[in-house]
Amino acid sequence: MGDTGNIVAFAGGVGGGKLATGLARALAADRLTIVVNTADDFEHLGLHVSPDLDSVMYAMAGMENTETGWGIAGETWSFMEALARLGGETWFRLGDRDLATHVVRTRRLRAGDTLSEITASLYAALGIAHRVVPMSDDAVRTAVVTDTGILDFQDYFVRQQAEPHVRGFEFRGAGAARPAPAVEAALADPSLAAIVVCPSNPFVSVAPILAVPRIGAAVRSRRVPLVAVSPIVGGKAVKGPAMRMMLDLGIESSALGIARHYGELIDGLVIDRVDAALAGPIEALGIRVHVMDTIMRTAEDKARLADATAEFARTLAVRG
Amino acid sequence: MGDTGNIVAFAGGVGGGKLATGLARALAADRLTIVVNTADDFEHLGLHVSPDLDSVMYAMAGMENTETGWGIAGETWSFMEALARLGGETWFRLGDRDLATHVVRTRRLRAGDTLSEITASLYAALGIAHRVVPMSDDAVRTAVVTDTGILDFQDYFVRQQAEPHVRGFEFRGAGAARPAPAVEAALADPSLAAIVVCPSNPFVSVAPILAVPRIGAAVRSRRVPLVAVSPIVGGKAVKGPAMRMMLDLGIESSALGIARHYGELIDGLVIDRVDAALAGPIEALGIRVHVMDTIMRTAEDKARLADATAEFARTLAVRG
Numbered sequence: 069m070g071d072t073g074n075i076v077a078f079a080g081g082v083g084g085g086k087l088a089t090g091l092a093r094a095l096a097a098d099r100l101t102i103v104v105n106t107a108d109d110f111e112h113l114g115l116h117v118s119p120d121l122d123s124v125m126y127a128m129a130g131m132e133n134t135e136t137g138w139g140i141a142g143e144t145w146s147f148m149e150a151l152a153r154l155g156g157e158t159w160f161r162l163g164d165r166d167l168a169t170h171v172v173r174t175r176r177l178r179a180g181d182t183l184s185e186i187t188a189s190l191y192a193a194l195g196i197a198h199r200v201v202p203m204s205d206d207a208v209r210t211a212v213v214t215d216t217g218i219l220d221f222q223d224y225f226v227r228q229q230a231e232p233h234v235r236g237f238e239f240r241g242a243g244a245a246r247p248a249p250a251v252e253a254a255l256a257d258p259s260l261a262a263i264v265v266c267p268s269n270p271f272v273s274v275a276p277i278l279a280v281p282r283i284g285a286a287v288r289s290r291r292v293p294l295v296a297v298s299p300i301v302g303g304k305a306v307k308g309p310a311m312r313m314m315l316d317l318g319i320e321s322s323a324l325g326i327a328r329h330y331g332e333l334i335d336g337l338v339i340d341r342v343d344a345a346l347a348g349p350i351e352a353l354g355i356r357v358h359v360m361d362t363i364m365r366t367a368e369d370k371a372r373l374a375d376a377t378a379e380f381a382r383t384l385a386v387r388g
Numbered sequence: 389m390g391d392t393g394n395i396v397a398f399a400g401g402v403g404g405g406k407l408a409t410g411l412a413r414a415l416a417a418d419r420l421t422i423v424v425n426t427a428d429d430f431e432h433l434g435l436h437v438s439p440d441l442d443s444v445m446y447a448m449a450g451m452e453n454t455e456t457g458w459g460i461a462g463e464t465w466s467f468m469e470a471l472a473r474l475g476g477e478t479w480f481r482l483g484d485r486d487l488a489t490h491v492v493r494t495r496r497l498r499a500g501d502t503l504s505e506i507t508a509s510l511y512a513a514l515g516i517a518h519r520v521v522p523m524s525d526d527a528v529r530t531a532v533v534t535d536t537g538i539l540d541f542q543d544y545f546v547r548q549q550a551e552p553h554v555r556g557f558e559f560r561g562a563g564a565a566r567p568a569p570a571v572e573a574a575l576a577d578p579s580l581a582a583i584v585v586c587p588s589n590p591f592v593s594v595a596p597i598l599a600v601p602r603i604g605a606a607v608r609s610r611r612v613p614l615v616a617v618s619p620i621v622g623g624k625a626v627k628g629p630a631m632r633m634m635l636d637l638g639i640e641s642s643a644l645g646i647a648r649h650y651g652e653l654i655d656g657l658v659i660d661r662v663d664a665a666l667a668g669p670i671e672a673l674g675i676r677v678h679v680m681d682t683i684m685r686t687a688e689d690k691a692r693l694a695d696a697t698a699e700f701a702r703t704l705a706v707r708g
Contacts, residue, residue: 113495114494114498146484147484147485147491150486150488151492154488154513156488156492164464164484166470168467168468168471168473172433172476175434178434193474
């Protein structure tokens with residue numbers, strides 16, 4: 069697959085981590101750049117937490133906790149117990165092992181290193197050879213506009229368990245944010261063959277990446293196919309609040325709703341076999357469809373979906 | 389004991405924590421102020437660590453790790469394992485539970501709270517009713533002058549395991565440091581009956597407290613007895629590098645050496661039964677001596693030594 073060109077993938081947390089793991093298995097390290105959402109980063113207990121960068125990292129390192137769907141397998145919770153005893157905030161749970169990531173990252177950010185540099189070190193330390201980069205080294209922060217007010221993303225998602233009714237989103241800082249250097253380089257690389265949007269939340273994982281102006285512009289002016297993998301299977305989000313957000317926003321919670329939402333942004337959509345009946349209506353929108361099993365449970369599932377998605381992208385006509 | 393006056397005790401880490409625990413058992417909460425050395429505080433991994441404040445806190449809360457002599461009993465080490473995997477600094481070991489203390493303290497310091505305020509909250513959260521205060525809310529940092537150069541205290545003590553030959557000490561910032569408000573109030577309180585120096589390292593635990601100018605001045609101009617408990621028993625430090633420091637500095641490593649070192653600063657010295665033969669030579673220096681078992685293994689040992697030390701102090705003539 070070495071002469072088939074490079075792939076840039078946009079990823080959020082869990083779904084992004086799974087497909088990123090498959091893509092890393094399918095492609096050589098110099099053929100792949102995973103661009104990760106950082107708009108749900110936040111400062112907690114004085115530590116800089118990057119949930120999506122860490123979910124992708126733990127997934128690619130084979131350390132992810134498949135039971136909880138977040139954090140590290142075999143995690144321990146002594147820190148949280150002690151924190152609770154001291155009367156500290158416990159609504160956002162930081163595991164003892166996970167904490168090392170936040171402490172190292174925070175310390176280096178305070179020392180002036182960029183999030184890109186720190187991310188490269190952390191991933192390398194865990195043996196991940198492929199390039200994974202934050203969408204931006206500048207701060208972009210998702211705020212969720214709800215019926216009960218505008219909430220910071222983690223407040224909405226974790227503290228309030230995604231219960232407030234969603235009206236929209238703000239990506240604060242996005243307008244002035246520059247792409248991380250490796251993102252811009254990967255999108256401008258003449259060897260770029262396709263862009264893949266992982267089965268991540270379209271509103272709070274993918275949209276913030278595209279809200280970074282020079283990333284959005286590069287995507288819109290691209291000369292390569294862009295293929296998304298639907299995060300909605302059988303009408304439901306595989307993981308996370310995407311379905312609830314779609315319902316709140318009046319968007320049909322289905323692969324067709326995803327297709328309509330992405331619209332002209334995407335050239336192709338990979339949908340699950342259970343949604344095969346939606347292939348016709350989606351293709352009627354001018355979006356090509358590939359139907360297959362998209363639920364990623366095993367390493368083989370991830371590699372198969374990654375392989376098929378990359379291959380599907382290559383079959384699509386080069387935009388002119 | 390309610391009408392016998394107040395006690396102020398100066399404490400370092402482990403020995404200080406033991407006698408402080410005994411004093412807290414012997415005295416009502418409004419009769420005791422424990423003043424703790426903060427000159428071996430340091431910033432590590434971006435966290436503010438206060439080793440002596442924490443050793444005293446864990447001891448008084450009954451949480452201390454009696455096997456290691458530092459940290460928390462039943463501690464877990466997942467954070468350190470993960471940190472090592474990420475290539476982080478592991479020479480100073482931070483346990484998962486202990487980490488909660490540092491994270492809470494660091495966050496509140498960054499938010500502008502004083503070390504006194506934070507210490508009061510942390511101790512209260514762990515159910516400690518007695519007043520324990522840092523010597524100063526200003527930064528004082530011990531540097532150890534050695535044959536191999538001037539070292540930060542934790543570098544000397546932990547990283548280099550107290551091996552470099554010691555020539556002296558610098559208490560950086562001490563000259564400009566103000567006593568923490570509660571320290572000054574306790575020393576000026578007309579109900580003050582005695583000052584107790586815990587069996588802590590004279591050079592790096594007690595000396596920095598006295599190096600805070602207004603504490604040193606208040607001690608020198610006191611009108612109450614000052615009694616120390618010898619940290620040297622049978623010619624050896626009960627814990628820590630005191631013996632080695634005394635040898636390096638050309639001071640006899642014995643209770644007599646301690647008496648000569650403190651000299652006119654102290655009115656009385658509590659020495660262990662094994663050092664009874666030194667009572668005469670010490671009294672010849674003008675320092676009154678009380679001989680008893682001073683090794684504190686059990687809660688009863690701590691209370692007995694605390695009771696006897698307070699009682700011994702009361703028997704000494706009030707300075708005029």
